[in-house]
Amino acid sequence: MLLRWADFLWRLAGTGLAFAAFSVGGFILxxxxxxxxxxxxxxxxxxxxRYQSLLRGAFKLFLRCLRGLRILDFNAxxxxxxxxxxxxxxxxxxxxxxxxxxxxxxxxxxQCIVKSELFSNPFLGPVVSGAGYIRNDLEAExxxxxxxAALAEGRNLVVFPEGTRTKPRExxxxxxxxxxxxxxxxxxxxxxxxxxxxxxxAKGDPWWAIPERRPLFEISSGGLLQGRTWDMxxxxxxxxxxxxxxxxxxxxERLADx
Numbered sequence: 001m002l003l004r005w006a007d008f009l010w011r012l013a014g015t016g017l018a019f020a021a022f023s024v025g026g027f028i029l030x031x032x033x034x035x036x037x038x039x040x041x042x043x044x045x046x047x048x049x050r051y052q053s054l055l056r057g058a059f060k061l062f063l064r065c066l067r068g069l070r071i072l073d074f075n076a077x078x079x080x081x082x083x084x085x086x087x088x089x090x091x092x093x094x095x096x097x098x099x100x101x102x103x104x105x106x107x108x109x110x111q112c113i114v115k116s117e118l119f120s121n122p123f124l125g126p127v128v129s130g131a132g133y134i135r136n137d138l139e140a141e142x143x144x145x146x147x148x149a150a151l152a153e154g155r156n157l158v159v160f161p162e163g164t165r166t167k168p169r170e171x172x173x174x175x176x177x178x179x180x181x182x183x184x185x186x187x188x189x190x191x192x193x194x195x196x197x198x199x200x201x202a203k204g205d206p207w208w209a210i211p212e213r214r215p216l217f218e219i220s221s222g223g224l225l226q227g228r229t230w231d232m233x234x235x236x237x238x239x240x241x242x243x244x245x246x247x248x249x250x251x252x253e254r255l256a257d258x
Contacts, residue, residue: 030126078221179240186227
């Protein structure tokens with residue numbers, strides 16, 4: 001009993017420190033790391049690539065620290081699929097606050113569509129802006145153009161079609177926006193399943209509401225949908241609905257089995 005309490009208190013303190021370190025670390029990356037890259041990299045596109053590589057390295061270090069401090073554990077299945085991905089739309093379910101951190105750490109050339117509020121965040125705003133991430137409040141034509149450009153450059157679009165975290169045991173419900181973009185651009189889709197047992201950092205959970213035991217995150221590559229094989233004789237809205245139904249069915253079936 002005493003050891004369990006000691007472990008719980010250790011993870012509670014570590015979680016609080018991790019949240020603080022994440023915010024402060026983002027600010028330091030922007031004002032120090034990005035500025036150093038600016039000095040040595042005059043080319044804008046090359047500079048953005050280095051920004052994103054720095055972020056990926058920071059996310060990998062952050063996760064290794066969380067694992068090393070025994071705050072959480074994680075397992076990646078099919079990680080080579082993510083390492084070798086190029087110019088695909090990376091679709092995942094969204095059970096926890098750390099989902100984007102895992103995907104960004106595991107996937108080179110990752111490009112995010114992020115909430116517009118993050119651009120005004122004093123800690124994370126300079127990071128998402130400097131890395132050239134795509135705002136989710138762009139007009140439809142601008143958003144499609146930004147996604148098309150990213151895919152053409154070989155970047156991988158990280159998308160959470162639920163739009164927000166789904167609470168544990170809730171059925172996955174996808175918004176159609178990603179499917180309209182995917183069918184319009186005939187983009188390949190790499191779909192990824194994320195689970196966390198026991199649940200933590202879910203929607204509505206404060207950071208201090210940690211589980212009694214260390215959570216295990218599992219990130220699994222589910223497969224690749226090739227855009228060129230889709231039936232484009234269908235109206236695009238019908239094709240988008242069909243894509244949403246297919247992926248929702250996959251995720252809900254896998255999560256029910258788990």
